[in-house]
Amino acid sequence: MSSQSTLAPRVHAAEQSLGAAGYRLTRPRRELLRAIAAMPDHFTPDELIHAVGPAVGRATVFRTIRMLTERDLLCRVRLEDGTLAYRWSGAGHHHHLVCVSCGRVDDLQGCDIDSDLARLAAASGFAVDGHWLEVYGRCADCRAREA
Amino acid sequence: MSSQSTLAPRVHAAEQSLGAAGYRLTRPRRELLRAIAAMPDHFTPDELIHAVGPAVGRATVFRTIRMLTERDLLCRVRLEDGTLAYRWSGAGHHHHLVCVSCGRVDDLQGCDIDSDLARLAAASGFAVDGHWLEVYGRCADCRAREA
């Protein structure tokens, strides 16, 4: 029975987090967390619906994604074509590097544009209180594959 | 008859631009350009559909918005709640300041994050070739109104 817990440390952490926050650990939620852990690094709601199969209702998949996103266990990625995808979230506010060739997503470390934005926006009289940034490009593997 | 042309210099410019590019200047396209000129600084497709009324079909509204966006006569704004809006576009690549209180949108001038992004992304092996940035905050008017 150790194989299950070693396969998905994030699942266990997420269950702890939800339990501590007063959410019930229902069968659908457990199944969704396991399904998410088995997905590639990001997934769309539709992909998750198909991955988890008829064991969990469609509405529950959307509800659970939203709840996990609000609890900061998942983060949103806006892909280049505008579709929304999700992935495990570590830290708080951060951005993503999205490979437009293979779809791979990396967290963008060390981005500090807040101060620049605040200064630029001040010229228009705006007080900045948030921003959304996605960065598109090509990952090392994809570039190597075509060189 | 001068009132029409003085009311909408952008409409005339847009018609010139489309004509020069080989697009036919149809009645629906003319009506849409006039309707867009009469909208507030940004609008959703649905708002435009209602503004133009039954004189133009729904599909044509979407098609025309897409065409104008591809031709760079309109630009897309992603509002804080995720809805897509459109507005007249001046330059090429630029960003927006969106007031989360009154909805006003300003173009963000002088934003130069490309080099920073390229440097940060290089740490992950990514070559950056594009990005999407929207900035949310509160405009001068809205701040004054609540002070």
Place this chain on the structure above:
DNA sequence: GGATTTCTTGACACTAGGTATCACTAAGCT
């Protein structure tokens, strides 16, 4: 364990936003 309480589920209907089809219309050209 069993009863209770409250949260959660899932079927379903519904909405918003947008696209594919295709017969018909009308710009633009001569």
Place this chain on the structure above:
DNA sequence: AGCTTAGTGATACCTAGTGTCAAGAAATCC
């Protein structure tokens, strides 16, 4: 005025998601 082809719009369809609510099942309390 006639021809050619781009453009239109009715319609059907689609994806992504939300609201409703009766029934089910966690957690809690005994």
